[in-house]
Amino acid sequence: MPEASKENYVVGIDLGGTKILAGLFDGSLECIGTAKVSTKAQRGMETVISRIERCVRDAVDEADLGLKQVAGIGIGAPGAVDFETGTVIFAPNLDGWKEVPLKKELERQLGVPVFVENDGNIAVLGVHVAELKAKPRHVIGIFVGTGIGGGLIINGELYSGFNHTAGEIGHMVIDVNGPKCGCGSRGCFEAVASRTAIFQRIKEGIKEGEKTLLTDMLGDGLEDLRSGDLRKAIRRGDKFVAKVIEQAAEYIGIGVANLINILGPEVVVLGGGVMEALADEMTATILKTAKDHAMPGTMKNVEIVVSKLGDNAGITGAAVLARREIK
Amino acid sequence: MPEASKENYVVGIDLGGTKILAGLFDGSLECIGTAKVSTKAQRGMETVISRIERCVRDAVDEADLGLKQVAGIGIGAPGAVDFETGTVIFAPNLDGWKEVPLKKELERQLGVPVFVENDGNIAVLGVHVAELKAKPRHVIGIFVGTGIGGGLIINGELYSGFNHTAGEIGHMVIDVNGPKCGCGSRGCFEAVASRTAIFQRIKEGIKEGEKTLLTDMLGDGLEDLRSGDLRKAIRRGDKFVAKVIEQAAEYIGIGVANLINILGPEVVVLGGGVMEALADEMTATILKTAKDHAMPGTMKNVEIVVSKLGDNAGITGAAVLARREIK
Numbered sequence: 001m002p003e004a005s006k007e008n009y010v011v012g013i014d015l016g017g018t019k020i021l022a023g024l025f026d027g028s029l030e031c032i033g034t035a036k037v038s039t040k041a042q043r044g045m046e047t048v049i050s051r052i053e054r055c056v057r058d059a060v061d062e063a064d065l066g067l068k069q070v071a072g073i074g075i076g077a078p079g080a081v082d083f084e085t086g087t088v089i090f091a092p093n094l095d096g097w098k099e100v101p102l103k104k105e106l107e108r109q110l111g112v113p114v115f116v117e118n119d120g121n122i123a124v125l126g127v128h129v130a131e132l133k134a135k136p137r138h139v140i141g142i143f144v145g146t147g148i149g150g151g152l153i154i155n156g157e158l159y160s161g162f163n164h165t166a167g168e169i170g171h172m173v174i175d176v177n178g179p180k181c182g183c184g185s186r187g188c189f190e191a192v193a194s195r196t197a198i199f200q201r202i203k204e205g206i207k208e209g210e211k212t213l214l215t216d217m218l219g220d221g222l223e224d225l226r227s228g229d230l231r232k233a234i235r236r237g238d239k240f241v242a243k244v245i246e247q248a249a250e251y252i253g254i255g256v257a258n259l260i261n262i263l264g265p266e267v268v269v270l271g272g273g274v275m276e277a278l279a280d281e282m283t284a285t286i287l288k289t290a291k292d293h294a295m296p297g298t299m300k301n302v303e304i305v306v307s308k309l310g311d312n313a314g315i316t317g318a319a320v321l322a323r324r325e326i327k
Numbered sequence: 328m329p330e331a332s333k334e335n336y337v338v339g340i341d342l343g344g345t346k347i348l349a350g351l352f353d354g355s356l357e358c359i360g361t362a363k364v365s366t367k368a369q370r371g372m373e374t375v376i377s378r379i380e381r382c383v384r385d386a387v388d389e390a391d392l393g394l395k396q397v398a399g400i401g402i403g404a405p406g407a408v409d410f411e412t413g414t415v416i417f418a419p420n421l422d423g424w425k426e427v428p429l430k431k432e433l434e435r436q437l438g439v440p441v442f443v444e445n446d447g448n449i450a451v452l453g454v455h456v457a458e459l460k461a462k463p464r465h466v467i468g469i470f471v472g473t474g475i476g477g478g479l480i481i482n483g484e485l486y487s488g489f490n491h492t493a494g495e496i497g498h499m500v501i502d503v504n505g506p507k508c509g510c511g512s513r514g515c516f517e518a519v520a521s522r523t524a525i526f527q528r529i530k531e532g533i534k535e536g537e538k539t540l541l542t543d544m545l546g547d548g549l550e551d552l553r554s555g556d557l558r559k560a561i562r563r564g565d566k567f568v569a570k571v572i573e574q575a576a577e578y579i580g581i582g583v584a585n586l587i588n589i590l591g592p593e594v595v596v597l598g599g600g601v602m603e604a605l606a607d608e609m610t611a612t613i614l615k616t617a618k619d620h621a622m623p624g625t626m627k628n629v630e631i632v633v634s635k636l637g638d639n640a641g642i643t644g645a646a647v648l649a650r651r652e653i654k
Contacts (some may be wrong), residue, residue: 072585080624090623114536138489150589154481161591162465165625168588173581173620175503176514185584185620187503219602255501261495262477293500293512297407297417298492 003112009065009110010322012126013075014119014314017041017146020052022059023315024070029130029323031312033063041095049102053109060223065108073114074318074327076134077102078149086116089164093147111180115325118160119143119314120167124151125158126317127269136266138301142169143272143313144252145184146192148313154261172196174254179306184287193251195227195274201244202230213238220315227277234281242281248274250283253289256304260294271307329616336392337649338383338439338581339453340402341446341641342396344368345471347379349396350387350642356457356650358639360390368422376429390552399653400441401645404429405476407492410431413443419509420474430520442652445487446470446530446641451478453484453644454596454634459468463593466633468584469496470599471579474509475517479590497521501581520578522601528571529557540565554604561608569608575601576609580616583631587621598634606633 002213008027013020017039024033039052052075060067065197079091086103088094107116117125124141128134139153150169152159160166170190171183178187179197203222206212213233215223234240256268270279270286288302307313335354340347342367351360363386364378377636379402387394406418415421417472433441451468466480468649475495476596479486498510499516504513505523514648517525530549533539540560541549558569597606614631620636634640 080622123410125546152590154486160483162463162593162629163591163625163627166589166591168591168622168625171588171622172499172585174500176501176578176581177504183622223408233617251503254503259589260585261498262493264490264493264495266489293498295407295495295510297500298490298495300490302489314513 009070010319010326011059011070011073012074012315012318012320012322013052013056013121014122014316014318015039015052015075015077015094016119017078020055021311021315022052022055023312024059024063024065028318029316033059033065034060034061034284035059037192039094044095045097049105052106057062062088066185067110069111070112072322073106073110073112074122074320074322074325075102075106075116076119076314076318077116078236080121080163081116081118082131082164083115083117083160086114086263087317088116089161089309109271113326115321117318117321118164118167119161120149120151121158122321123271123313124150124153124167124269124317125320126313126315127309128153129320130268130316131307131309132269138263138265139267139269140263141269142252143257144270144274146195148194148255149155149272150207156233157308162211165243169255169259170256174251174258177298178284189255193255198230198248198274199225199246202241203304205240205244209251210240210303212240214241227274231277231281231290241302245278246285249285250289252282253286256286256290257293260290260298260302266302268302268304269307270310271313272312275306276310332439336397336484337646337653338386338397338398338545338644339642339647339649340379340383340443341449341645342379342402343364343419343446347382348638348642349379349382350639350646351386351390351392352646352654356640356646358644360386360388360392361642362386362389362486366421366523367495368420372424372427374534376432376436378431380571383437394437394439397439399649400437400439401449401647401649402429402441402443403446403641403645404431405446407490408443408445409491410442410444410487413441415443437520440653442648443643444648445478447476447478447489448485449478449644449648450640451480451516451596451644452647453492453640453642454636455480456647457643458634458636459594459596465592466588466594466596467590467592468598469579469582469586470597471521471601473488473522474494474598475521475582476599485562496582496586499582499585501585516578516582520575520582525557525571525575525601526552529568532567534569537567539567542566555602558604558608563595571636572605574617576612579609580613581614581620582618584606584620587617587625587629593629595629595631596634597632598640600638603634603637606638615616
């Protein structure tokens with residue numbers, strides 16, 4: 001059993017609209033225990049908070065430790081967060097949470113200091129510290145999943161801007177006449193390139209008579225469709241799915257170029273469930289489109305990489321945050 | 328005659344694709360002499376540099392001073408700039424300048440230290456220091472003229488990114504199927520909302536049979552059309568021009584919202600020739616569209632203002648830069 005010094009252990013939590021992931025990390029930022037539960041946001045805030053609590057206890061137990069040995073907890077939430085107070089200001093994907101005092105509630109229930117940040121910020125922090133060894137000074141994280149989240153490292157530090165809302169790259173309009181977005185606008189980055197957008201385009205195509213192996217695999221309603229199914233279909237020669245994914249990759253490439261033109265980063269990191277499942281299928285097109293749309297001089301020695309942390313970027317970043325704050 | 332202490336005086340230069348503007352500034356950052364010449368970029372780099380030299384000498388002479396009393400010169404150039412070496416890496420609007428050692432050449436000819444920056448960066452620096460008194464920590468400058476330039480103040484400092492190219496907001500794609508841009512992409516911010524884009528839409532409209540007072544004012548070819556003519560036409564009741572300007576203002580509002588979503592600034596400053604001429608006609612639509620497209624929480628207490636410096640933002644920022652660097 002590892003030495004039970006309180007300073008050594010922190011918990012990182014990734015609070016998503018669908019699932020909650022928690023990880024217990026040791027002093028070398030190794031993850032030595034994880035747990036996962038579904039979020040059940042529709043049951044209300046109190047249920048979600050008690051599910052977070054259970055998930056934390058499970059991850060700690062998984063590593064044969066107790067909460068008393070945990071020095072701090074970091075948590076990434078999907079929405080605007082006031083870091084100072086640990087309040088979730090607004091989270092549309094958590095059944096519309098508004099002004100939820102997440103830090104206060106979790107500290108009361110767990111008896112450990114809790115630090116709350118936006119999930120995109122947390123994920124780019126995790127990648128920057130654990131994967132890039134905190135070397136590049138300016139990093140943009142683009143996380144393609146149900147929606148598209150982002151996070152910015154500027155001058156070596158997490159940057160969250162005046163209202164703690166910087167990095168809402170998913171609602172950058174790139175196709176002003178494009179499909180409607182959940183936010184009310186049209187043609188937002190996430191309305192054309194997220195998993196939601198990809199699935200919708202596939203379902204519309206089927207209605208219009210496109211043939212796809214996905215209906216053989218999952219039935220006409222495409223029940224339980226996942227990003228991994230798209231990869232399988234493409235590898236079995238599904239031309240329609242390949243075309244939809246190619247188009248999404250082009251949109252992601254344009255989003256990357258926009259952000260390079262605006263921010264001049266050293267590294268662009270792509271992550272999230274869609275990238276994890278379809279990196280091999282999408283990366284070449286993303287790189288080519290980004291290069292075509294970035295201004296001369298902006299791309300020199302800039303790296304565009306797919307994160308190796310996959311789904312663990314969020315819990316890793318949350319652990320980094322907790323470790324930093326308890327010091 | 329003012330006291331001739333060398334530390335007191337600096338020159339700020341705005342090097343544009345069409346004209347060169349120089350201003351002599353005293354110790355309180357008051358502009359006490361200006362000069363303007365056309366750029367004549369097509370005649371080649373050496374001609375442009377000697378015209379800059381002449382423009383500087385004229386501005387100094389205008390203030391009854393001599394070059395010996397000037398402690399430093401700042402210059403904003405329209406393109407990617409390496410600040411350390413003072414080289415213009417690439418400037419499409421200067422007849423395609425590449426790797427021009429502007430600092431070195433001007434220092435040789437003028438015998439005064441010269442500091443070179445990108446023109447969008449310089450302009451936002453001028454607005455930040457001279458107009459906003461350096462108070463807001465995070466500022467985005469959007470300068471709408473022949474093209475659309477930008478500049479970023481982050482954490483109170485000018486931010487130029489890894490390759491010194493940050494702030495190329497004019498080439499953020501916002502209408503992926505929109506009109507072709509000079510950069511090769513489609514639907515860039517400046518391809519839909521710059522003066523060039525506005526003029527093109529007006530000329531296309533006339534070809535398609537739209538009626539406008541502009542042809543009465545300037546002839547069918549719209550020779551010497553300027554932003555001010557659009558204002559005059561609108562005020563005389565020109566519905567077609569009003570509609571084109573309304574549409575450009577909507578695009579600018581979308582650009583503003585994109586940048587607020589991505590960067591979370593405290594202040595967004597609008598400037599450049601188009602804003603100077605048409606602020607009264609465009610501002611309400613820009614604000615409304617920005618508000619409609621920004622995410623909840625991002626706009627709280629954020630100011631969107633039109634710069635009062637007008638065409639002088641560039642020379643003012645260049646003077647600020649020179650003063651800062653000679654200290």
